């Protein structure tokens with residue numbers, strides 16, 4: 001057993017001053033003001049010394065990092081995941097972009113075979129398969145040679161139990177609605193993205209089961225006064241959770257403020273969409289089949305198209321707070337409770353509450369990661 005005491009706890013919806021948590025067998029056994037949380041004599045104690053304690057961050061779109069790309073090599077998922085706690089990420093969806101379906105099948109095997117012996121790091125909760133059922137006119141950095149129409153056969157073995165948690169597709173394409181209905185009935189979160197859907201086509205997708213939008217504003221038509229399109233549908237329909245790359249490059253800082261004011265903490269989900277260059281010096285890195293030129297701030301194909309990001313999740317949190325001035329309680333929801341709810345894991349992840357998985361982050365008051373626990377085990381401590 002482990003007690004963390006003397007922390008300002010964000011559950012995240014409630015703030016507890018001088019709080020404590022008791023962790024037992026990888027779960028949260030108790031949380032509250034320190035004098036209300038039992039401290040068994042045999043429990044190890046961490047004095048948080050006034051640091052903030054929050055739920056672990058959950059990233060629903062993460063292509064790779066630290067020099068490796070999951071689409072190029074799905075076996076990189078575990079070694080890359082081992083480095084994610086330095087950014088506060090304790091659980092994530094390894095994202096496989098458009099590729100032959102054997103690639104995502106290989107990724108499914110990697111995540112369903114489970115953690116390697118002695119593994120310490122973030123937990124992959126299943127894949128986010130982004131493509132190949134995308135609109136060629138909105139392909140972004142995806143390889144058009146592998147784009148195809150969705151069929152029930154192609155997704156026959158996609159389910160959370162077989163390692164698929166989220167699938168991004170273009171709902172306006174022939175056959176898509178039938179596939180959306182089938183996958184969502186199996187518990188796969190379906191997202192509209194890389195799509196040229198009109199407003200009406202987007203609503204038809206929501207009616208069929210779409211409940212997420214992939215990187216709002218990117219790889220979809222712009223919002224227009226008489227043509228709201230997919231962006232307008234995602235912003236105004238209450239059903240979907242909406243993913244956003246809050247690096248200030250994929251969307252202008254003023255748009256991030258507008259999106260925040262429109263969606264709020266229960267519908268906005270910050271993602272990184274980070275690629276292999278995360279945590280590496282500027283240079284050339286792979287995203288799927290393509291070489292991506294990376295400088296200090298962004299990642300682009302030779303054509304100039306944005307291709308993933310080098311955004312870390314803790315930086316995304318700091319960006320949202322700085323750009324909107326929102327309370328930390330609300331900003332934290334966009335990377336904890338909201339993604340957990342979107343993928344139907346909110347009964348055990350995304351909150352500091354009794355019975356929940358003990359995935360936790362210790363943050364400094366300026367929101368830098370000082371320590372990270374996964375399943376009750378301290379897996380990262382800042383120097």
Ligand code: ZN
Nearest residue numbers: 130140215219
């Ligand atoms: Zn994308």
